[in-house]
Amino acid sequence: MLGVLRIRDYRLVAMSQLLSSLGDWLLLVAAPFFVLRLTGSTLATGAALAAETVPALLIGPVAGVFADRWDRRRTMVTTDLLRAGAVALMLVVHRPGQVWLIYVALVAEASFSQFFAPARKALIPALVGRGAQLGAANSFAALVSGTVQLVGGPIGGALYVAVGFAPVVAVDAASYLASAILIITVSHRPASAEPRRASATPLRRFAGELRAGVAHVRSTPALPTLFTVAAVFFVGNAALTALLVPYIGTVLHAAAGTLGLLFAALGVGYLAGAPLSRSVAARFTTRTITIGSLATLGAVFAATFNTHDISWDLALFTLIGPPAVCFLVTVDTFLARSTPDHLLGRASSAYGMVQAAATLIGMLAGAALGQQIGIRTTMNLAATAVAASAATAFLIPRGNSPDSINTNEPAPEPSAPHTGTDGHSERRL
Incomplete structure (x- = not known):
C-alpha cells in the first residue's frame, strides 16, 4: 500500500489531503463549541454542523460537470484558496449577533469543497493508473482519514481550550493554503479537452453533460445497485451517528469526553x-x-449499542473501522475502474450526492425516532438497516465487476509525470 507513495504526484496530493483534512477536523470540534459559547443555544450549535450538508445536495451535480470540464489541478488549487478565504471570515466573529457569519463561512467552505472532492477523485486514476495501484491509493487515503480522525478531534479540542477559537481558524485556513501550494507543484497536466459543440448554448451543453453522467451511472452494470446499497448503509450509519451523543449521556451516563475516546x-x-x-x-x-x-x-453495530458498557464500547468501536474501510474503499475503486476519465467527476459527484442525501435522511430519521420510540430501539433499527444493506448487496450481479478492467495498465513512473498522448501532462487532482 505504501508503495504508491513512490509516485511523486500522488504523494503531493496525499500530503495535501492530510493537511487540509487535519485542519477540517480541528475546526469541526472548535466551531460548534464556539457557537455554543456565544449563543448558549443547542439549536444554533446543531445548525453549525448541518450547514455543511446542504451544499452537497444542491451543488454536487453541478460541481461534477465542471470537475470534468475544467483542469482538475487548477480546480483544486482555486478551491483551496477560496476555502481558505471562507474559513478566514470566521476571524471577525466576536459577538452573538455575528454568528450568522460562521454559517455563511461553513456553507461557502462546503460549497467549494463540492468542486474539490470530485476533481480529486477523478485525478487519482490519472496519477496512479487503474490497476493495483488504484486500490493501494484508495487504501492509503483511508489510512490518512483514520489518522486524521484519531488525532484531529482531540487536538482541535485541546487547541480550542488552550488558545481559543481564532488560532484554530487560522490553522485551518493555513492548511488550505499549504494544500494549494502542494498541488501547484504537481507536474501532471490534462490531455486535450473534448471539442465543444459551437451550436449548443451553455445551458444545453451543461444539461447534455449532466445527462451523460447520469446515463453512465444508470447503464454501468452493478453501479446502480452499488449506489443503492451505499444509500441504505449511509441512512443506518447516519441514524446511529445522530443518536451517539444522547446514547452516551442517557444510556451510558458518561461525560462528554467519552465521545472523543x-x-x-x-x-x-x-x-x-x-x-x-x-x-x-x-x-x-x-x-x-x-x-x-x-x-x-x-x-458489530448491534453488539456495540446493546452492550451499554463504556469499556466494551471502546473495544467494539475499534472493530467498526476495518469493515467500514473495506466497504468504502471498494466502492471508490469500483467507481473509478468502471468510469472513463472524462465522466469520473460527474460519477463521483453523483455518489457524493447519494451519500449526502442518505446521511441527511438518516440523521433526521434517527433524531425523530429516537424521540418517539427511544434511543435503544432506534439504534437497533439503524443497525438492522446496515444489515439490510448487506442483504441488498446480494443483488449485485455476478460476472459484471470491473475488478479486472485496466488492471494491466501500467502505473506512472515514480519519478516522472504521467503524460497524455498529445505530449501534455494529463489532468490531475
Whole structure:
C-alpha cells in the first residue's frame, strides 16, 4: 500500500489531503463549541454542523460537470484558496449577533469543497493508473482519514481550550493554503479537452453533460445497485451517528469526553482497516467484499449499542473501522475502474450526492425516532438497516465487476509525470 507513495504526484496530493483534512477536523470540534459559547443555544450549535450538508445536495451535480470540464489541478488549487478565504471570515466573529457569519463561512467552505472532492477523485486514476495501484491509493487515503480522525478531534479540542477559537481558524485556513501550494507543484497536466459543440448554448451543453453522467451511472452494470446499497448503509450509519451523543449521556451516563475516546477508538480501527482493505481487494470480488463488510458492520453495530458498557464500547468501536474501510474503499475503486476519465467527476459527484442525501435522511430519521420510540430501539433499527444493506448487496450481479478492467495498465513512473498522448501532462487532482 505504501508503495504508491513512490509516485511523486500522488504523494503531493496525499500530503495535501492530510493537511487540509487535519485542519477540517480541528475546526469541526472548535466551531460548534464556539457557537455554543456565544449563543448558549443547542439549536444554533446543531445548525453549525448541518450547514455543511446542504451544499452537497444542491451543488454536487453541478460541481461534477465542471470537475470534468475544467483542469482538475487548477480546480483544486482555486478551491483551496477560496476555502481558505471562507474559513478566514470566521476571524471577525466576536459577538452573538455575528454568528450568522460562521454559517455563511461553513456553507461557502462546503460549497467549494463540492468542486474539490470530485476533481480529486477523478485525478487519482490519472496519477496512479487503474490497476493495483488504484486500490493501494484508495487504501492509503483511508489510512490518512483514520489518522486524521484519531488525532484531529482531540487536538482541535485541546487547541480550542488552550488558545481559543481564532488560532484554530487560522490553522485551518493555513492548511488550505499549504494544500494549494502542494498541488501547484504537481507536474501532471490534462490531455486535450473534448471539442465543444459551437451550436449548443451553455445551458444545453451543461444539461447534455449532466445527462451523460447520469446515463453512465444508470447503464454501468452493478453501479446502480452499488449506489443503492451505499444509500441504505449511509441512512443506518447516519441514524446511529445522530443518536451517539444522547446514547452516551442517557444510556451510558458518561461525560462528554467519552465521545472523543470513542472517535479515537474508531480512528484506530480505520488505521487497521486501511492495509486490510488492500489485502482483501486482492483476494475477493467487489460483490463478496461488499456483502461481507456490511454484514460484519451490522453485527458489530448491534453488539456495540446493546452492550451499554463504556469499556466494551471502546473495544467494539475499534472493530467498526476495518469493515467500514473495506466497504468504502471498494466502492471508490469500483467507481473509478468502471468510469472513463472524462465522466469520473460527474460519477463521483453523483455518489457524493447519494451519500449526502442518505446521511441527511438518516440523521433526521434517527433524531425523530429516537424521540418517539427511544434511543435503544432506534439504534437497533439503524443497525438492522446496515444489515439490510448487506442483504441488498446480494443483488449485485455476478460476472459484471470491473475488478479486472485496466488492471494491466501500467502505473506512472515514480519519478516522472504521467503524460497524455498529445505530449501534455494529463489532468490531475
